[in-house]
Amino acid sequence: MADPPLLELRDVTVRFGGLIAVNAVSFRVNKGEICALIGPNGAGKTSLFNAVSGNVIANSGSILFRGEEIRQLTPHEISARGARRTFQNGGLFADLTALENVLVGLHSQVGSRFFGLLFGRRSAAAERDATARARVLLDLMGVGAIADQKAGALSGGQQRIVEIVRALATNPPLLLLDEPAVGLSPPARQQLADVIRRLARERGVGILLIEHAIELVMSVADRVIVLTEGRKVADAPPAEVRADRAVLEAYLGHA
């Protein structure tokens, strides 16, 4: 049997009280694939995304990560399994430097233990290794120069890239990006698009992306999933989705 898909959603439903935010949505994201989730405001994109990252527990259906059910797991468990997310409004720790942010991303791999620290065992080696790795990662993504600046003082574009580097620090096979292009200038969007493409092509990272910037979606996505009123109305390559009537209706509203 072939490997299971990286991420597979089967009939995932998310309800908030009487409101059905996500209604029996199914789709897959494969290794190295960039999958964009689009739709009008209130379509259920963020709820679906939160269900995958564990910030919301889906009421029914199945969320399989590398063939394993993760629907009821907590965010840190899902993160530890290798599905890591970024946040819409910037989830960087503003008081920490870019480098320290990436070190938080590597948290689980800096193996110092509480009582070990109290009673003498030093964790300097693990800390040094992690720091060296974090620097390399920042360099690779072209933001090495700002490694020692406070994250809160970086430009929007730099922040977004540092946040992606932080999420990627543990080499997760799946990256969940929540509106990474919001508030970015056109050149910064271009740089972001390059980073996303490289991650998928060169490192085989599967990417699930929520994005309103439609030109970014069309230029990077291998597949576009359109949600409207909690339902999936399209799941196809960008060119096909662009020509789809249902999609136009979703965006323009029903007559």
Next chain:
Amino acid sequence: MAGASQGTGLRRLFWVIPLAMLPLPLWLNPYQQYVLNTALVYVPVGIGFNLVVGNLGLLAFSNVAYFGLGAYTSGILTASLGLPWWLTIIPAAIVGGIAGFVASIPALRGVRLFYLAIMTLAFGELMRWTYIRWETLTGGSMGMAVPTATLFGWRLDSDRSRFYAFLILTVLVVAATDRLLRSRFGRAFMAIKDNELAAAAMGIRTDRYIVLTFAWGGAVVGIGGSMFAISVGHLSPVSFDLTELVLQFAIIMVGGLGSLAGSIIGAAVITVLPQIFISFPGFEELVFGLLIILIILFLPRGLASLLARLHPAFVERYYRG
């Protein structure tokens, strides 16, 4: 941040500070010695409080509960069971740690900000009520006498002798907390304080860190309580009221939220300053109060931020002054 790494070598020099304090009793009169001892008592008390409020960023005001429980644990174990004081330090830390764990339960269930503040405040008051009511053990509102402390058979019957015991305990607490704060734990605390959701998304078990910080904070404050018990020699519930809480809060605010050096400086300033103003009879509270206001006004991140600007050696890895 190059300054921070530059400072790490010089940091070893900090060991000189407790060493330099060793001959102090030769010059201090008994009262000054008592004030210095009190400052040392408040170092672990400030450190434990600051970990939860300053580093983790949770508004938990149950610090006096751990302080009182640590003090009464040592007091009761020495008075009723006749244990030597040094054997009661660990139990005081354990009781303080358990109290910290209990106080963390609302925070674990998602209670934050003012709601957490009032719940933890109530916990402290509940403990005070317990000391008053549990007369057989605590002597009720009349209080209880704490027998002279002994350390490995050596009687700590003067402030001078207690000073050395306190200095050793304080150095141990400071050194252990320093290691903790410079490690990934200190980083995780900052991450949690800044953005809990993002911290969890990075694989940090935020609930575990909350419990750990409350428990370690409670244990450290419990040690401070144990020191307090033998320093004053008499425990009564009024020592653990809201005024005491305000004093402890002033220590970390004046010293610097989230700064280990801040806890130490704050403890020293808040205990020593009122003694200086005793020479303005009738005005000491006024002068003291004004001074606190001025410090917070001009140094909102506390006196530690001033220190950090002085020299890179004073820059703490995860304290942003």
